[in-house]
Amino acid sequence: MSKYMHIDLSRQTVATEQVEGEDLVRGGRYRIAKTLLAGGIAKVDPLSPANPLMFSTGPFAGSGYTNANRLSVGCKSPLTGTIKESNAGGQAAQVLARLGYAALILEGKPQGEGGAARRPRLRRRGGQQPWRGRRPAPRSGPDGGGPARRS
Numbered sequence: 001m002s003k004y005m006h007i008d009l010s011r012q013t014v015a016t017e018q019v020e021g022e023d024l025v026r027g028g029r030y031r032i033a034k035t036l037l038a039g040g041i042a043k044v045d046p047l048s049p050a051n052p053l054m055f056s057t058g059p060f061a062g063s064g065y066t067n068a069n070r071l072s073v074g075c076k077s078p079l080t081g082t083i084k085e086s087n088a089g090g091q092a093a094q095v096l097a098r099l100g101y102a103a104l105i106l107e108g109k110p111q112g113e114g115g116a117a118r119r120p121r122l123r124r125r126g127g128q129q130p131w132r133g134r135r136p137a138p139r140s141g142p143d144g145g146g147p148a149r150r151s
Contacts, residue, residue: 002102010049010108024059025104029085031056032074035105036083046078049109056104062097069094103114128129 002024004017010043045048052099053075060068071093074085096104 002097002100004105005101006105006107007055008108009106024102027056027061028070028072028075028087029056031103033070033083034087036074036076041076041083043046044076046081047075049077049107052114052138053106053130054103055106057093058095061093061102062070069097070087071096 002019004019006015006017007013007014026034035054036052039052041051054073056072056074058068058070058072061070067089069089069091071088071090072084072085073088076082077084096102
């Protein structure tokens, strides 16, 4: 038995829904398309808070099968206006499945400054730009242009 986690960013609430049987086996892109179509996604503006972002694991995620830990991510595309989804490998699907979740659904928009994350202010180090490192190390070699050559 697994769960779907619904995270509402507007209300700052989390709800879970138990799933089993066919709903659990039909995960990934099928679950994303089914959920978005059932929610009337055709009438939703793709850039509005009503467009949920879904992360759905495949049916064998969390198992010991090779290449089974796939994660599908989908929503209504602002570019095409259709349901789009992408797949990823790695450990995200495995960790979600082992925690007992088959899908993670983000809905709404966070409260605050436009709902966007703010970029942190970076402080300067020694008069340099924060994204640049320290001065490069001096080059070794007789002419200062590369590694020393042995004769």
